[in-house]
Amino acid sequence: MIKAQIPQLKALLSLPKNIVIVPHRNPDGDAMGSTLALYHYLKLYNHNAVVIAPNDYPDFLKWLPGDDTVLKFETAPDESSTLINNADLIFTLDFNAFHRAGHQMAEVLEPSKAIKVMIDHHQQPDDYAEYMYSDVSMSSTCEMVYNVIEMLGDDDKINATIATCLYVGIMTDTGSFRFPATTSRTHQVIGNLIEKGAENSQIHNNIYDTNSYSRLQLLGRAMQNLKVIPDLRTAYITLSQAELDEFNFKKGDTEGFVNYALSLKDIIFAAIFIESQQDQIIKISLRSKGEFSVNEFSRAYFNGGGHTNAAGGRSEDDMQTTINKFISILPQYKNDLTQ
Ligand SMILES: [Mn+2]
Numbered sequence: 001m002i003k004a005q006i007p008q009l010k011a012l013l014s015l016p017k018n019i020v021i022v023p024h025r026n027p028d029g030d031a032m033g034s035t036l037a038l039y040h041y042l043k044l045y046n047h048n049a050v051v052i053a054p055n056d057y058p059d060f061l062k063w064l065p066g067d068d069t070v071l072k073f074e075t076a077p078d079e080s081s082t083l084i085n086n087a088d089l090i091f092t093l094d095f096n097a098f099h100r101a102g103h104q105m106a107e108v109l110e111p112s113k114a115i116k117v118m119i120d121h122h123q124q125p126d127d128y129a130e131y132m133y134s135d136v137s138m139s140s141t142c143e144m145v146y147n148v149i150e151m152l153g154d155d156d157k158i159n160a161t162i163a164t165c166l167y168v169g170i171m172t173d174t175g176s177f178r179f180p181a182t183t184s185r186t187h188q189v190i191g192n193l194i195e196k197g198a199e200n201s202q203i204h205n206n207i208y209d210t211n212s213y214s215r216l217q218l219l220g221r222a223m224q225n226l227k228v229i230p231d232l233r234t235a236y237i238t239l240s241q242a243e244l245d246e247f248n249f250k251k252g253d254t255e256g257f258v259n260y261a262l263s264l265k266d267i268i269f270a271a272i273f274i275e276s277q278q279d280q281i282i283k284i285s286l287r288s289k290g291e292f293s294v295n296e297f298s299r300a301y302f303n304g305g306g307h308t309n310a311a312g313g314r315s316e317d318d319m320q321t322t323i324n325k326f327i328s329i330l331p332q333y334k335n336d337l338t339q
Contacts, residue, residue: 029172058252142169160197
């Protein structure tokens with residue numbers, strides 16, 4: 001779709017507008033990188049733009065340029081709602097269904113009369129956006145925002161600030177340029193971003209070399225809890241609330257843990273189950289290699305979804321019940337997991 005609509009979008013953006021930019025709940029590097037990159041881009045045209053995140057995000061993203069301008073719906077619902085109600089345009093980035101912004105924020109977004117623009121690479125998008133750029137083959141929403149700016153004829157407007165934000169999202173969503181959605185085009189975009197001033201080595205350092213001692217200890221516990229089901233090529237990790245508390249858990253601390261399970265030789269399906277006393281649920285992250293779709297698996301059994309090889313989910317049962325359910329489902333997929 002989007003190419004045909006670009007002139008229309010360009011016309012829309014030619015005069016200053018009230019614009020709200022929204023990432024998904026529990027924003028990650030791609031969500032914050034893409035929304036802040038777009039924010040800095042729109043500011044060049046004197047739009048009254050603001051990023052409203054549904055809730056807070058990990059500290060390792062808090063150095064991003066523009067972080068201090070981000071509103072959080074959860075802690076500023078009235079101010080956020082007013083901005084959403086007064087918006088001419090709402091960009092929803094790195095998600096494709098209002099409920100992914102959380103139920104409270106979804107209730108404000110849904111009835112909004114603003115023109116919606118979706119830029120996203122998750123599967124099965126909802127149909128709410130007048131301008132919809134949805135492509136599941138893309139490495140990241142940040143790569144797509146780069147494409148949009150380029151299609152608008154503004155690649156020369158990408159400065160070091162915008163480049164830095166976009167670099168973060170492409171790097172984090174591709175596991176530092178190694179996941180299968182990483183294409184030669186992705187590397188070309190990354191090359192251009194470095195030319196525009198993204199400090200690649202420093203950015204990597206800012207995001208990944210921020211471990212606290214307690215996070216590494218928590219990782220140690222997670223690895224002790226790692227279980228393997230070799231004949232179904234599956235591995236999973238559990239972390240209880242008590243274990244999180246023991247190691248001083250902070251938001252973002254378990255980011256990437258599931259990838260260790262997936263890095264086991266011959267394992268193609270990995271899961272991590274993390275108890276959240278506050279939400280009264282078990283949070284689930286699923287990863288796979290190859291054809292096995294964790295998006296479909298999560299949609300079918302764990303109230304979630306995402307991509308073919310990376311998805312989230314949740315369970316309202318306790319940990320043991322959730323694990324038992326998980327293990328009991330697996331044999332149905334024996335063919336897919338062992339082919
Ligand atoms: Mn993404």
